[in-house]
Amino acid sequence: MGLWLTLAVNSIAIGGLLFLLSAGFSLIFGLMRIPNLMHGSFFMLGAYLGVAFLGKGLGFWLAALLSAATMGALGALIERFLLRRLAGQELAQVLLTLGLSFIIADICLMVWTGDPVQPATPPHLAGALRVAGLFFPLYRVAVIVVAVVVAVALWLLIDWTRLGAMIRAGVDDAPIARVVGIKVSQLFTLIFALGAGLAAFAGVIGAPVLSIYPGLDAEMLPLALIVVILGGTGSLVGTLVGSFVIGFLYNFGQAKAPDLAYVILFLPMVLVLVLRPQGLFGKVVP
Amino acid sequence: MNPIALRRGAIGVALLLLITLPMWIGSAYYVNIASQILLFAVLALALNVLVGYGGLVSLGHAGLFAIAGYTAALLLEAGHGHLVADLAAIVVTLLAAAVFGVLSLRTTGIGFLMITLALGQIVWGVAYRWQSLTHGDNGVNVSGRPAPFGISLSTATSFYFATLVVFLAAVAAMALFVRSPFGASLRGTRDQARRMNALGYNVWLIRFVAFLFSGFWSGVAGLLYMYYTQFVSPQVAALQASAEALLMVISGGSATLLGPIVGAAIVVVMKNVVSAYIERWNMVLGIIFVLIITFMPEGLVPGSVRLARLGWRNLRRRSGAAARLEEPAS
Numbered sequence: 001m002g003l004w005l006t007l008a009v010n011s012i013a014i015g016g017l018l019f020l021l022s023a024g025f026s027l028i029f030g031l032m033r034i035p036n037l038m039h040g041s042f043f044m045l046g047a048y049l050g051v052a053f054l055g056k057g058l059g060f061w062l063a064a065l066l067s068a069a070t071m072g073a074l075g076a077l078i079e080r081f082l083l084r085r086l087a088g089q090e091l092a093q094v095l096l097t098l099g100l101s102f103i104i105a106d107i108c109l110m111v112w113t114g115d116p117v118q119p120a121t122p123p124h125l126a127g128a129l130r131v132a133g134l135f136f137p138l139y140r141v142a143v144i145v146v147a148v149v150v151a152v153a154l155w156l157l158i159d160w161t162r163l164g165a166m167i168r169a170g171v172d173d174a175p176i177a178r179v180v181g182i183k184v185s186q187l188f189t190l191i192f193a194l195g196a197g198l199a200a201f202a203g204v205i206g207a208p209v210l211s212i213y214p215g216l217d218a219e220m221l222p223l224a225l226i227v228v229i230l231g232g233t234g235s236l237v238g239t240l241v242g243s244f245v246i247g248f249l250y251n252f253g254q255a256k257a258p259d260l261a262y263v264i265l266f267l268p269m270v271l272v273l274v275l276r277p278q279g280l281f282g283k284v285v286p
Numbered sequence: 287m288n289p290i291a292l293r294r295g296a297i298g299v300a301l302l303l304l305i306t307l308p309m310w311i312g313s314a315y316y317v318n319i320a321s322q323i324l325l326f327a328v329l330a331l332a333l334n335v336l337v338g339y340g341g342l343v344s345l346g347h348a349g350l351f352a353i354a355g356y357t358a359a360l361l362l363e364a365g366h367g368h369l370v371a372d373l374a375a376i377v378v379t380l381l382a383a384a385v386f387g388v389l390s391l392r393t394t395g396i397g398f399l400m401i402t403l404a405l406g407q408i409v410w411g412v413a414y415r416w417q418s419l420t421h422g423d424n425g426v427n428v429s430g431r432p433a434p435f436g437i438s439l440s441t442a443t444s445f446y447f448a449t450l451v452v453f454l455a456a457v458a459a460m461a462l463f464v465r466s467p468f469g470a471s472l473r474g475t476r477d478q479a480r481r482m483n484a485l486g487y488n489v490w491l492i493r494f495v496a497f498l499f500s501g502f503w504s505g506v507a508g509l510l511y512m513y514y515t516q517f518v519s520p521q522v523a524a525l526q527a528s529a530e531a532l533l534m535v536i537s538g539g540s541a542t543l544l545g546p547i548v549g550a551a552i553v554v555v556m557k558n559v560v561s562a563y564i565e566r567w568n569m570v571l572g573i574i575f576v577l578i579i580t581f582m583p584e585g586l587v588p589g590s591v592r593l594a595r596l597g598w599r600n601l602r603r604r605s606g607a608a609a610r611l612e613e614p615a616s
Contacts, residue, residue: 035400085580090396091343092579095536098345098529099575106569218525222407225400259418262411269404270389277392 002134007251013140013209015247016147020202021220022227022239023154024195030171030234031184031191034090037097038078039199040221041104046071046200047212048112051119060122064204068197075196079189087185101217109214118211143205150198151240158236167191171234226269232282241280242268304450314442318514321446323554324453325510330534330546331460332503337532338541339469340496341476343399345528346386346406350501352523353409354379354508359426359518360419368432376505382409383501387494394479406528413520425519428512439513449510456503460543463499472496473541530557530571537578539585548587 025039046067053063078100086092120126121139128135158164169177170184178184203212210216227246231238246265253261272279308317329351336342358375362368390401413420420426431439439445463469474482475489483489512518521527530553538549560570582589 033396035396037403082576082580089583091399092583094396094399095532095579096576099572099579102526102529102568102572102575104572106566106572109568110566218407221525222404225404229400229404259416262415263408266404266408266411273389273392273401 005134006136007255008248009136009144010140011248011251012244013143013147013247014250015244016144017202017206017209018223018227018247019147019240019243020150020198020205022224022231022243023151023236024191024198025224026228026231026234026236026239027167027191028195029228031167031174032083032093032188034093034097035225035228036192036195037094037221038101038104039195039224040217040219041101041108042071042075042196042199043203043206043220044212044217045104045108045203046196047203047207047216048108048117049200050204050207051112051117051212054119060119060204064201067204068201071200072193072197076189076193078196079192083192084185084188101221105214105217108217112212114214116211116213117207119207121208139208143209146205150201151236154236223265226265229269229279230272232279235279235281238279238281308443308446317442317446319554319558321442321449321514322558323551324446324449325507325514326531326534326554327547327550328453328456328510329504329507329531330538330550331456331543332500332507333531334535334540334546335460335463335472335496335500335503337535338545339464339472339476340493342391342394342493342497343532344390344402344500345399345525345532346390346402346404346409347500347504347531348523348525348527349406349409350379350383350386350504351508351511351527351531352413352518352520353382354505355512355518355522356413356420356426358509359428359512362428363426372432372509375509376502379501379505379508380498383498383504384494386501387497391490391493391497403525403528406523406525410520410523410525413518413523420520423520425517425521428516428518431513431516445514449514452506452510456506457543457547459503464543468492468495526568526571529575533571533575533578536583536585537574539587539589542585542587545585545587549585552586 021039021043025036028034028036028039049070050063050067053066054060058066082096082100083093086096125139125142127138129138129141130136156164158167166177166182167187169180169182170187174184223246227239227242229242230245231240231242245268249265249268250261253264257264307320311317311320329347333344333347336344354375357378358371361371361374366374386402386405389405390398393401414422416422431445433439434448437444439448471482471487471492474487475492479489482492508522511522534549534553535546536549537552538547539545556570556574557567560567578585584592
């Protein structure tokens with residue numbers, strides 16, 4: 001029972017990380033209609049940057065925020081100067097993000113070499129939380145709290161602000177949104193930057209748990225894909241639910257069937273594709 | 287000289303060059319590179335069926351390529367003969383292609399790309415993580431190549447000829463496919479899926495059969511590659527391998543017969559040349575991707591043709607204008 005509870009907490013923590021990663025992916029997909037194949041790279045490069053900032057003696061959370069800001073700026077530049085050139089050609093945009101992901105992966109390999117890097121958990125979160133005789137790693141609980149805070153902030157942003165209304169309008173029907181005077185291309189840049197920043201943030205706070213190594217990008221990208229296919233594109237609630245489903249499968253799979261742990265993650269996606277192709281919370285696009 | 291005769295002449299010269307290649311190219315190293323080009327050309331041609339003629343961009347074909355290689359390698363390791371292993375590999379690849387097709391053809395366009403990517407990653411996941419079956423990162427060693435009709439394929443030259451035979455068969459199959467009514471209906475589903483549907487064609491079935499056809503040749507290429515290196519590892523199934531195959535198709539020019547072959551040659555030569563000097567193949571791959579997509583989205587073969595025509599027209603116009611300018615002076 002205790003083992004199961006601990007596993008459950010770890011699963012929620014991984015689910016929280018996946019949510020941070022996938023929320024941006026889902027928003028970018030919803031608005032720009034392209035899967036950003038650089039998303040895993042943002043996660044990995046963000047994590048490496050965070051470690052670099054930590055090495056400069058910055059605090060953990062400050063390093064995470066700085067890394068997120070840097071990657072957000074990089075994402076905005078990529079959107080503005082590369083993706084924008086190919087506006088309307090969705091396939092070309094996707095392939096461009098794929099090409100850039102290889103470049104980023106190689107730069108990371110060049111700068112940080114092939115050895116895995118695992119930053120220590122921040123000292124004030126190193127212990128364990130004791131609840132009803134069970135121990136929970138404090139850091140994972142903190143990850144859950146951060147994910148919840150970000151999820152609430154995103155929900156407030158999307159559902160309760162003017163900017164959020166504009167984003168929703170763009171997701172629903174970009175051409176009409178343009179007609180009524182919303183600068184959709186500016187939203188593209190903003191959302192791309194937001195997504196890149198969130199992925200980088202997830203990378204830094206995930207680093208003490210997952211460690212960072214070459215190939216992490218190609219491992220995280222399909223997870224974001226699965227979550228979004230599972231939850232339905234453009235739906236934050238769907239992304240949240242999808243993240244936790246995959247988070248649970250990730251941990252329980254690794255505990256019970258380590259050989260198949262990675263493959264099991266794809267099962268819900270396959271099921272959803274067969275039974276409900278638009279995703280659990282997706283709308284049917286005519 | 288009429289275009290058809292010119293075309294036949296060009297094909298004849300190309301055939302002659304390919305058949306005599308081991309004689310004039312020099313060392314076995316180059317013969318091996320030529321084999322690699324031909325076998326990757328088979329993969330690129332297979333992918334081109336979907337990307338070029340079906341308008342379905344797959345990022346999971348390395349998965350099918352790898353399934354064929356792994357099935358044969360594991361069966362060989364278990365002590366089965368080459369014939370059994372190879373036939374089983376093709377059957378398993380076709381089954382996998384059927385599963386891939388059923389799942390990914392729920393959508394088209396970007397959705398198709400995402401699903402094939404995820405399916406390809408499943409294959410990678412099995413190859414890399416299911417240690418008890420696939421030996422994980424260590425891969426599977428294969429001892430010896432088969433000897434069809436008593437001809438040993440152990441030397442670079444003999445393997446080259448075997449690859450050439452398969453390559454020519456693939457090209458012939460593709461040429462027939464492109465000209466067949468089925469090829470035309472596949473192009474129809476690419477350009478006007480709704481009209482095809484209204485005309486009574488089963489769009490889904492056409493795409494599915496195309497997927498199987500593509501999967502079959504991907505499997506053949508995967509088998510060749512497994513015998514070429516006599517080894518399979520998860521590297522073969524990685525997303526990067528799928529991206530390389532896609533780069534071959536789009537760099538050469540999709541929906542043409544020659545494009546994927548040229549693309550395979552470019553990518554294989556680049557990869558070998560670049561790897562010989564620096565370890566930055568990934569970076570180069572990414573940069574080529576970005577450059578081609580930004581500047582020559584239709585691919586090198588149609589792109590060069592377009593640029594050449596443009597240049598020729600400019601040249602003629604300029605000389606024409608110059609002649610007109612000169613007239614009053616004379």
